[in-house]
Amino acid sequence: MRYLFFACLLLISHLATAQTGAGLKLNEIQVIGSHNSYKKLPDPRVMKFLLKFRKQLGDEGNPIRIDYGHLPFDSQFMYHMRGLEIDIYNDPQGGALYKRKVNAFVHGVPVRSHVEELKKPGLKVLHIKDVDYQTHYYTFKQSLLALKQWSDAHPSHLPIFVNVEPKTGGPGDQSSALRFFGFKRVVPFDSVAYGEIDAEIRSVFGDSLTNVLTPDRLRGHYTNLKEMALDHGWPALDACRGKVVFIMLGGSKDTYLKGHPSLQGRAMCIYGSPERVDVAFVMQDESISDSANIVKLVKQGYIVRTRSDIETMDARANDPHRKLTAFASGAQITSTDYYVPDLRLSTFEVQWDGKHSGRINPVTIPARKADWLEE
Numbered sequence: 054m055r056y057l058f059f060a061c062l063l064l065i066s067h068l069a070t071a072q073t074g075a076g077l078k079l080n081e082i083q084v085i086g087s088h089n090s091y092k093k094l095p096d097p098r099v100m101k102f103l104l105k106f107r108k109q110l111g112d113e114g115n116p117i118r119i120d121y122g123h124l125p126f127d128s129q130f131m132y133h134m135r136g137l138e139i140d141i142y143n144d145p146q147g148g149a150l151y152k153r154k155v156n157a158f159v160h161g162v163p164v165r166s167h168v169e170e171l172k173k174p175g176l177k178v179l180h181i182k183d184v185d186y187q188t189h190y191y192t193f194k195q196s197l198l199a200l201k202q203w204s205d206a207h208p209s210h211l212p213i214f215v216n217v218e219p220k221t222g223g224p225g226d227q228s229s230a231l232r233f234f235g236f237k238r239v240v241p242f243d244s245v246a247y248g249e250i251d252a253e254i255r256s257v258f259g260d261s262l263t264n265v266l267t268p269d270r271l272r273g274h275y276t277n278l279k280e281m282a283l284d285h286g287w288p289a290l291d292a293c294r295g296k297v298v299f300i301m302l303g304g305s306k307d308t309y310l311k312g313h314p315s316l317q318g319r320a321m322c323i324y325g326s327p328e329r330v331d332v333a334f335v336m337q338d339e340s341i342s343d344s345a346n347i348v349k350l351v352k353q354g355y356i357v358r359t360r361s362d363i364e365t366m367d368a369r370a371n372d373p374h375r376k377l378t379a380f381a382s383g384a385q386i387t388s389t390d391y392y393v394p395d396l397r398l399s400t401f402e403v404q405w406d407g408k409h410s411g412r413i414n415p416v417t418i419p420a421r422k423a424d425w426l427e428e
Contacts, residue, residue, distance in 0.1 A: 090139065
């Protein structure tokens with residue numbers, strides 16, 4: 054009988070460890086995050102107009118690629134998302150995104166947004182300037198406040214990985230014909246604007262960034278982030294619960310790094326080539342063709358972001374191949390638009406079995422057989 058008692062104790066201990074992730078490091082888990090997390094479905098009248106020119110727009114401009122949307126952040130977190138992506142536009146004077154130029158061609162849809170926040174200077178949030186503008190959060194600060202409010206209310210949550218993309222172009226940058234019709238170029242990000250990103254994060258999370266896993270905190274005693282990653286020197290998962298890590302994708306990394314060698318004093322990490330000494334996060338979005346390389350990078354110690362679906366195609370085909378490949382690759386962050394199925398398209402869904410918040414990484418710790426994690 055006592056052997057049965059001890060066996061039960063061991064089982065309970067294993068289950069508790071599996072759920073809490075005790076003894077794990079930050080790179081030894083996997084989570085699912087949403088892609089363009091702020092985005093609502095496009096205005097149906099705009100979509101109807103764009104679809105008329107589907108052939109002329111070609112594959113890259115095919116409007117079905119933007120025919121997806123998300124719930125507000127707090128609802129996404131309840132669906133176990135532990136990653137976000139926020140696109141931001143530089144608007145130092147205010148008003149650069151107040152008008153939606155595509156609406157001039159759509160009957161009954163006003164060009165002026167009538168959104169007062171868009172008249173004011175600051176960083177704005179939306180997908181494609183003048184075209185795909187429906188968003189839950191008009192400003193970067195609004196999106197950060199929504200994130201922090203949920204995080205503060207759930208202090209033991211798994212770390213949330215937030216991809217921040219400074220947008221450097223739009224339709225007005227790509228076409229002189231569109232500029233003739235009033236589409237404006239995107240305001241570029243300079244050193245002042247990159248400083249504004251950090252300032253906005255500090256304004257919401259506090260000057261000390263206590264609950265942010267900054268580059269300085271992740272680097273620890275190492276010389277640079279690459280050295281930390283390759284030495285598997287990531288912090289313990291227990292120390293990362295209730296915290297957020299911001300990672301810049303796209304944009305000008307050299308401008309963001311100027312005056313901040315190895316990202317010293319910066320609020321955000323960066324995605325980049327593993328050859329860079331300031332990189333511990335690598336983006337490999339093609340989870341199928343990049344699968345072997347993702348496994349290699351994860352085993353080396355990097356945190357990798359990949360995607361389980363791209364521009365609605367996998368959902369339309371109801372094809373789980375990319376999703377399953379992403380999960381098996383060991384990529385720590387898998388990005389999706391379908392944590393809830395879009396039944397207009399199919400029953401395609403991206404969740405862990407049992408719909409948990411995360412799991413132990415089967416590549417970094419194969420002996421744990423991908424046990425699930427909560428919070």
